[in-house]
Amino acid sequence: MNKLIISDLKLAWMRSSHGMRMIAAFLILNLLVVLLFVVPLNQKKNQLEKNIAYQKIAIDKPPVLNVVTQSDPLEQLAEFESGFPLQNSIPEILAQINDIFLRSGLKISEAEYKIVDFPQSRLKGYQITMPIRGRYTNIIDASLMILNQIPSLSLNNISFQRKLISDGQTEAIFSMTLYLRHV
Numbered sequence: 678m679n680k681l682i683i684s685d686l687k688l689a690w691m692r693s694s695h696g697m698r699m700i701a702a703f704l705i706l707n708l709l710v711v712l713l714f715v716v717p718l719n720q721k722k723n724q725l726e727k728n729i730a731y732q733k734i735a736i737d738k739p740p741v742l743n744v745v746t747q748s749d750p751l752e753q754l755a756e757f758e759s760g761f762p763l764q765n766s767i768p769e770i771l772a773q774i775n776d777i778f779l780r781s782g783l784k785i786s787e788a789e790y791k792i793v794d795f796p797q798s799r800l801k802g803y804q805i806t807m808p809i810r811g812r813y814t815n816i817i818d819a820s821l822m823i824l825n826q827i828p829s830l831s832l833n834n835i836s837f838q839r840k841l842i843s844d845g846q847t848e849a850i851f852s853m854t855l856y857l858r859h860v
Contacts, residue, residue: 758799761829764857767803770830774805774823774853781819783811793854803855804833813837813847820851829856 762770778785786808793802809816816835824832834852 754799758858761800761856761858764801764803764859767855767857770827770855771805773827774830777819777822777826778807778809781811781815781822783809783815783819785809799859801857801859803857805851805853805855807851807853809849809851810846812845816847816849823853827855830854831856 775785788808789804789806791804793804795802809819816837820832820835823830831854832851833854834850836850838848839846840848
């Protein structure tokens, strides 16, 4: 019987020490997980919370605008007007418009030009009306290129007409105004 009790105690001891070893390994693994993952993530969370707090403070403050103000309205007007081309640059601008249309594969049959004085303005208008013939997409692309390359030009109207549905060509009439400074 003594042998049986001793073997039972020995077995209990081996089981308990194996269990204790398993518990110790489990605790060490948990400690490693905490040190390698949880602590850095907690530090990252704290840093993000600080950033959010700084962002909230920045949002609550009114924005600082870097506006350069000139005291004299006439100086402001003169600076604005200086961005427009001079009246004597009309031939170069018309050549640029014609070049854009020709590079886009469009045909210009004729054009009408008229200088317009605007009352109470130091700018002049040069109204241009051009009938164009070509593909619809080329007409749209050319109009966008003109507006992009000549910022002092406004596109007043484009009217489209296609005589036959099967015709691949579209007729369009461009009405534009070029704003100019006096010489």
